[in-house]
Amino acid sequence: MNVEELEQAVSKLPPEKLAEFSEWFREYRADVWDEQIERDAKDGRLDEKIEKAKEDYEAGRTTSL
Helix, strand or coil: CHHHHHHHHCCCCCHHHHHHHHHHHHCCCCCCHHHHHHHHHHHHCHHHHHHHHHHHHEEEEECCC
Protein backbone atom coordinates (compact mmCIF):
# COMPACT_ATOMS: atom_id res chain seq x y z
CA MET A 1 0.00 0.00 0.00
CA ASN A 2 1.40 3.39 -0.91
CA VAL A 3 0.76 6.69 0.87
CA GLU A 4 -1.96 7.77 -1.54
CA GLU A 5 -3.88 4.51 -1.00
CA LEU A 6 -3.52 4.89 2.73
CA GLU A 7 -4.78 8.48 2.56
CA GLN A 8 -7.79 7.36 0.54
CA ALA A 9 -8.59 4.56 2.98
CA VAL A 10 -8.35 6.88 5.98
CA SER A 11 -10.49 9.54 4.32
CA LYS A 12 -13.27 6.96 3.83
CA LEU A 13 -13.45 5.92 7.48
CA PRO A 14 -16.69 6.69 9.32
CA PRO A 15 -16.27 9.15 12.21
CA GLU A 16 -16.10 6.53 14.97
CA LYS A 17 -13.48 4.48 13.10
CA LEU A 18 -11.52 7.64 12.29
CA ALA A 19 -11.45 8.48 16.00
CA GLU A 20 -10.29 4.94 16.80
CA PHE A 21 -7.60 5.11 14.12
CA SER A 22 -6.51 8.57 15.26
CA GLU A 23 -6.02 7.37 18.83
CA TRP A 24 -4.10 4.32 17.66
CA PHE A 25 -1.88 6.47 15.44
CA ARG A 26 -1.24 8.98 18.25
CA GLU A 27 -0.13 6.15 20.52
CA TYR A 28 1.97 4.60 17.75
CA ARG A 29 3.77 7.90 17.09
CA ALA A 30 4.40 8.35 20.82
CA ASP A 31 5.92 4.87 21.01
CA VAL A 32 8.14 5.57 17.98
CA TRP A 33 9.27 8.84 19.60
CA ASP A 34 10.05 7.08 22.89
CA GLU A 35 12.12 4.47 21.06
CA GLN A 36 14.05 7.20 19.23
CA ILE A 37 14.79 9.04 22.48
CA GLU A 38 15.99 5.79 24.07
CA ARG A 39 18.31 5.08 21.12
CA ASP A 40 19.65 8.64 21.16
CA ALA A 41 20.28 8.49 24.92
CA LYS A 42 21.97 5.09 24.67
CA ASP A 43 24.17 6.31 21.80
CA GLY A 44 25.19 9.45 23.72
CA ARG A 45 23.50 11.89 21.36
CA LEU A 46 21.79 13.66 24.28
CA ASP A 47 24.84 13.97 26.54
CA GLU A 48 25.70 17.51 25.44
CA LYS A 49 22.13 18.70 25.92
CA ILE A 50 21.91 17.03 29.34
CA GLU A 51 25.12 18.72 30.48
CA LYS A 52 23.87 22.09 29.21
CA ALA A 53 20.59 21.63 31.10
CA LYS A 54 22.48 20.77 34.29
CA GLU A 55 24.70 23.84 33.91
CA ASP A 56 21.66 26.07 33.34
CA TYR A 57 19.94 24.61 36.39
CA GLU A 58 22.97 25.03 38.64
CA ALA A 59 23.47 28.61 37.39
CA GLY A 60 19.84 29.49 38.15
CA ARG A 61 18.88 29.97 34.51
CA THR A 62 15.74 27.80 34.77
CA THR A 63 12.20 28.39 35.93
CA SER A 64 9.94 26.19 38.00
CA LEU A 65 7.11 24.43 36.27
